[in-house]
Amino acid sequence: MGWVGLVTATCFAEMGHPVIAMDIDAQKIRSLSRGRAPIHEPGIEKLLERDAERLTFTTEMEDVLESARLLFCCVDTPPTYSGDADLSRVQAVVSQLPSDGEYALVMKSTVPSGTGRAIRRDAPDIAYVSCPEFLKEGTAVQDFLHPDRVVIGADAGADWAADEVEALYRPLGGEMVRTDVASAEMIKLAANAFLATKISFINEIANVCEEVGADVTEVARGMGLDRRIGPSFLRAGVGYGGSCFPKDVSALKQLAGNTGYHFQLLTAVIEVNELQKRRIIGKLQKHLGPLAGKTIALLGLAFKPDTDDMREASSLVLAARLQGEGAKVRGYDPVAGEAAAKLLPTVELTGSAEEALDGADAAVLVTEWSEFAELEWSSLRDRMAKRVVVDGRNFLDAAALREAGFAYEGIGLANGGRNGEAAATEPAEARLS
Ligand SMILES: NC(=O)c1ccc[n+]([C@@H]2O[C@H](COP(=O)([O-])OP(=O)(O)OC[C@H]3O[C@@H](n4cnc5c(N)ncnc54)[C@H](O)[C@@H]3O)[C@@H](O)[C@H]2O)c1
Numbered sequence: 001m002g003w004v005g006l007v008t009a010t011c012f013a014e015m016g017h018p019v020i021a022m023d024i025d026a027q028k029i030r031s032l033s034r035g036r037a038p039i040h041e042p043g044i045e046k047l048l049e050r051d052a053e054r055l056t057f058t059t060e061m062e063d064v065l066e067s068a069r070l071l072f073c074c075v076d077t078p079p080t081y082s083g084d085a086d087l088s089r090v091q092a093v094v095s096q097l098p099s100d101g102e103y104a105l106v107m108k109s110t111v112p113s114g115t116g117r118a119i120r121r122d123a124p125d126i127a128y129v130s131c132p133e134f135l136k137e138g139t140a141v142q143d144f145l146h147p148d149r150v151v152i153g154a155d156a157g158a159d160w161a162a163d164e165v166e167a168l169y170r171p172l173g174g175e176m177v178r179t180d181v182a183s184a185e186m187i188k189l190a191a192n193a194f195l196a197t198k199i200s201f202i203n204e205i206a207n208v209c210e211e212v213g214a215d216v217t218e219v220a221r222g223m224g225l226d227r228r229i230g231p232s233f234l235r236a237g238v239g240y241g242g243s244c245f246p247k248d249v250s251a252l253k254q255l256a257g258n259t260g261y262h263f264q265l266l267t268a269v270i271e272v273n274e275l276q277k278r279r280i281i282g283k284l285q286k287h288l289g290p291l292a293g294k295t296i297a298l299l300g301l302a303f304k305p306d307t308d309d310m311r312e313a314s315s316l317v318l319a320a321r322l323q324g325e326g327a328k329v330r331g332y333d334p335v336a337g338e339a340a341a342k343l344l345p346t347v348e349l350t351g352s353a354e355e356a357l358d359g360a361d362a363a364v365l366v367t368e369w370s371e372f373a374e375l376e377w378s379s380l381r382d383r384m385a386k387r388v389v390v391d392g393r394n395f396l397d398a399a400a401l402r403e404a405g406f407a408y409e410g411i412g413l414a415n416g417g418r419n420g421e422a423a424a425t426e427p428a429e430a431r432l433s
Contacts, residue, residue, distance in 0.1 A: 001028050001057070003039060003140060003243075003309070004108050004133045005074030010044060011144045013051035015171065020056045022064045032057045040308035040335045043141035061096045070164060071097070074108045074133075076243075083250040084258070085112050090119075099125040104161030108133045110188050110248055112255045116181035120155065127161035129154045130181045132188030137242070138306030147174035153184025189255070192248040193266060198233040199240045200272040206236035206412025207279070216412030217394055236412045238318070238366060238392035239276035241303040243311035246273075277317045280390055281325060283409045284362055287388045292326030295385065297356040298347075300367025301333035301340045310339040314392070315366045319347050332356040334369050354380065362388035368395040377404040 001009070001023040009021040023029055028038045035052060037044040048055070058064065064071065075089035090109055097103055104127040107116065116128050130153035135143040150169040154162035166176055177187070206216035216236045224231030240246070249266055256263040281291070288294050303313035310316070313336075319329045323346060330348045333340055337349055350356040353372060357363055357380055365372060377400060381387055387406040389396065394410045401408040 001025070001032060001038070002074065002076060003041065003137055004135065005072070006032070006037065006039065006044060007041065007135055007140045007144050008072055008074055008108060008133070009055060010047035010051060011141065012168065013054040014047050014145070015168075016054070017168070018054045018056075018067075020058060020064050020067050022058050022061060024059060026059050029057045029059050040306075041137065041140050042306055047141065065098065065103070069102060070104050070106055070161070070168075072106045072108050072131075077109050077111055077247075077251075078243075079247040079250055083254040085110070085247065085251040087111060087115060090115070094119055094123055094126070097123060097126055099123060101125040101127075103127070104129060104158070104164065106131050106161070106165055107185075110192075110244065110251075111185060112251055113182045113185040113189065114255075116153070116155070116185060120181075127154075127158040128181065129158055129161045129165050130184035131165055132184060134188070134191065137309055138304055145172060147172055149175040149177050151177045151179065151184050151187050153179050153181040155181050189248055189252040192245055193252045193269070195233050196240055196245045196249045196273070197265065197269050199235075199237075199245075200269040200276075202234045202236050203239060203276045203411070204272055207276075209412040210414045213414045214412075215414070219412075236394060237276075238280060238314045238411070239273040241312040241314045241316075243303075243309060246270075246312045274317075277314050278321060279411075280318060280364055280392060281321055283390045284322075284364070284388070287407050287409070288361055288386065290325070291322060293328070294361040295328045295330065295359060296322050297353075297360040297363045298329060298331040299353055299356065299363055299365045299372055300369050301331050301344070302336035302367055305367055305369045308333075308336040308339050310336055310343050313343075313367075315340075316343060318364065318366060319344055330356045330360060333367065334371055354383070358383050359385050361386040362390065364390045364392055365395055366392050368393040372396065377401050377406060381405055 001021055009019045013019045031038050035048050037048060073090060073093050075093060077085045077087060077090065080086045090111060097105065106129045108131055110132060116130050120128050132151055152162050152165050202220055205219060209216045209219060220234040223229050224234050249270055253263045253266040284291060298315050298318060301310060301313060301315040303309055303311065322329050330350055331340060331344060332350045332353050340349055353375055381404050389401055389406050390409045392411065394413065398408045398410060
């Protein structure tokens, strides 16, 4: 009953199916039984209420096995120290399944290619279907109910289960991709690795733009209009985070490595992403000098807007780096406060953006929550000790900030962007000539 499990359960219930939902976390199950979602995900609470009569929550696998035949496995598969996916929770689920040939295990967790084959080897009586999930946190319900495609992988003997899964998803539309298990598993990892590659690519383009006096938002627009490239995932910023991209890119790299193949491109994608977060420090130092003793406000802590998920959030790396430089760090997030308090115990968390900015030497926009677009910078200028804003998502109105007297730094906007003024730094060309 995490993001994938809860969305899957509530959406199937919304489609009219009775669903029995199980988790080992008794607190989550208690909260769900009362109709309260343990995560922040738009639309979920409405479905919990509307479809309550078709949803049953339990902590007991026995209850599940009594009433269901299609078992959707949505447990977490976090990275291990080696970068491989940790499959212990998947194994815990498989170990509880009876071997009487009645059940189908539908794998929605992201697992390395080869996992399905290994499960079938150990538990040959289970009909195994790989049905990877492509939802995005923040728009998960919509993504589930309106999929671009549904990937269903099954090997010989599991066709009945694959047919049932296809029948479940068919009313949602979207292309059906029926394939073998190993290919279905690979589609998920390859899709995430490709999206992460696009992000690291545009971030490197942004860094070059800063050197040559180009504007990455213009470059991305011009590139994205090419249908072969497409506009999505071409927004330069502080890099990707979250519970999926970092671990899935690393899992694919390790999966390749385990076979003796060195996936060079993904090694670069990961390294670019790590360095991108650290470039913010340089941008702050450009305006403030050494950061020791300075107060920096981080706006947005969750790994993306409209979620309270803090897993692998860029704010975690930024806060640690800033504190490493001796800065005092404040942070504000519209919904991720509780999760942030656990992961950022040495960061002063505030109840509003304004409070975080009070007396701060600089603001760094880390996550582009829509409420940050409404900030009144002209009235905030006198509350801050210094007027420096580093916009890690090219989200704020650069012209309005400059008009209010702020030094504004985006990502890859050497000329300040279309609505900006002259660059704070000269383009490399000018410096060279
Ligand atoms: N979050 C996303 O956006 C997303 C998108 C696509 C795919 N995925 C993949 O889906 C999987 C789940 O991701 P998530 O973000 O929903 O994870 P999550 O950590 O939010 O939820 C996992 C849930 O599984 C429960 N669990 C652990 N062991 C269990 C067991 N033995 N029996 C029953 N429940 C158990 C946990 O208590 C937790 O509630 C991962 O493999 C992830 O990579 C996630």
